[in-house]
Structure formats: C-alpha cells, structure tokens
Amino acid sequence: MSRGFEATGLAEILRAAEVKSGSLYYFFKSKEELLLAVLDWYVANLYPEVIDPVFARVSDPIERVFGILSGYREMLTMTDCRMGCPIGNLAIEMSEKSEAVRAKIALNFENWRKAVRQCLEEADDRLPKEVDRERLSSFVLTVMEGAVMQARAHRSIEPYDTAVKLLRDYFGRLMESAPRRKAESGERK
Numbered sequence: 001m002s003r004g005f006e007a008t009g010l011a012e013i014l015r016a017a018e019v020k021s022g023s024l025y026y027f028f029k030s031k032e033e034l035l036l037a038v039l040d041w042y043v044a045n046l047y048p049e050v051i052d053p054v055f056a057r058v059s060d061p062i063e064r065v066f067g068i069l070s071g072y073r074e075m076l077t078m079t080d081c082r083m084g085c086p087i088g089n090l091a092i093e094m095s096e097k098s099e100a101v102r103a104k105i106a107l108n109f110e111n112w113r114k115a116v117r118q119c120l121e122e123a124d125d126r127l128p129k130e131v132d133r134e135r136l137s138s139f140v141l142t143v144m145e146g147a148v149m150q151a152r153a154h155r156s157i158e159p160y161d162t163a164v165k166l167l168r169d170y171f172g173r174l175m176e177s178a179p180r181r182k183a184e185s186g187e188r189k
Contacts, residue, residue: 004093005035032098035090039104042087043111051115061122062171068115069144069164073157076148081155084148087112113137128178143167 010031014021028034054067075083087108095102117137120127127133147163 005031005090032101035094036100036104039087039090039101039108042108043104046108046111046115061119062126062175064119065116065140065171066164066168069140069167072144072148073160073164076151076160077157081151081157084152085145088145088148109141113141116140126175126178128174131174140167 010021010024013031013034014024017024024034028037050068050071054064054071058064058067072085087105090101091105091109095105113134114137117133120133120136124133127136143163143166147160150159150163151157153159
C-alpha cells in the first residue's frame with residue numbers, strides 16, 4: 001500500500017495477502033473496514049513494535065524520546081526516504097473521507113503522544129515545572145511528522161536530522177533552565 005489507500009485496489013490487497021475475495025469479505029465488508037482493522041492493529045502494536053524495544057535498550061527517559069525518533073529515521077533510511085509514518089500518510093489521505101478512520105488515526109497519534117509524555121513525566125525533575133508535558137509531547141510528534149514529510153519530499157534524510165537536532169537543542173535548553181529554577185527557589189527560602 002505504498003501508493004496510498006485510495007490508489008491501492010482490492011485485487012492488489014488480495015494478491016499481497018494471498019487470500020481469495022470470499023475470505024476477505026467474510027471478515028471485512030469493505031476496504032474501509034479492513035483499514036479500520038489495520039488501524040486497530042497499529043493501536044495494539046505501537047508499544048510492542050515501536051516503544052518497548054526502545055525502552056528496553058534505553059533507560060534515560062529523555063533519550064527514550066530520541067530513541068523513538070531514531071527508529072523513524074531508520075525506517076526513512078531503509079526506504080530511501082520513500083516511506084513515511086503510515087499513520088501520518090493515512091492522516092493526510094483519509095482524515096476528510098471517513099470519520100471512523102479519522103478517529104482511529106487520532107487515537108494512534110494520541111497513543112504515540114502518551115508514550116512520549118510518559119518519558120517527559122519520568123524526567124520531570126529535569127524539565128522546568130512550567131513546561132506543559134502534554135503540549136511538549138504533541139510538539140515532539142509534530143516535529144517528527146513534519147520532518148518525515150520533508151525527508152520524503154526532498155528524498156533526503158537531512159531535513160529529518162536537522163529537525164531532530166533542533167529538537168534535541170530545545171530539550172537541552174529546557175533542561176539547562178530547570179536547575180536554575182531549582183536554585184532560585186532554594187535561595188528564596
């Protein structure tokens with residue numbers, strides 16, 4: 001389905017899955033119903049496929065965020081910047097075509113943000129208290145999705161690397177400001 005949902009015909013899906021149409025239609029009444037099941041699979045497998053492997057090898061919560069981003073970088077380089085985030089691709093193509101699909105895409109993004117937010121909460125003492133962890137997790141997702149799209153458009157990993165480098169710089173600045181905040185509050189006591 002590298003050409004997108006609309007451009008991929010049912011015959012192509014049947015060939016790739018090596019099933020007959022009767023078998024497919026036994027489980028799914030339409031191509032959209034199949035897509036909803038695929039989106040459910042992504043919801044169920046975000047942690048085992050994307051998050052857990054990073055969390056198993058990286059203990060620092062901030063570095064876990066960048067470990068997740070590194071996984072997307074690997075996917076880009078393996079495909080010569082031709083394949084992006086499947087959920088991001090579907091968001092662009094399908095969000096206005098089906099409310100049920102749009103809601104599943106949003107759920108996928110929300111689960112991704114929750115994973116990043118978990119990292120931010122675990123690093124709570126290293127970030128300024130006034131930084132909204134929910135908004136920061138959304139910002140990380142926005143950087144990643146935008147960087148993936150630019151890498152694909154330019155057929156180059158450079159836009160992705162630049163965006164992640166700037167995000168790392170931003171995190172560094174946030175973490176640098178946290179100890180000063182602690183020191184300042186200690187001086188007032």
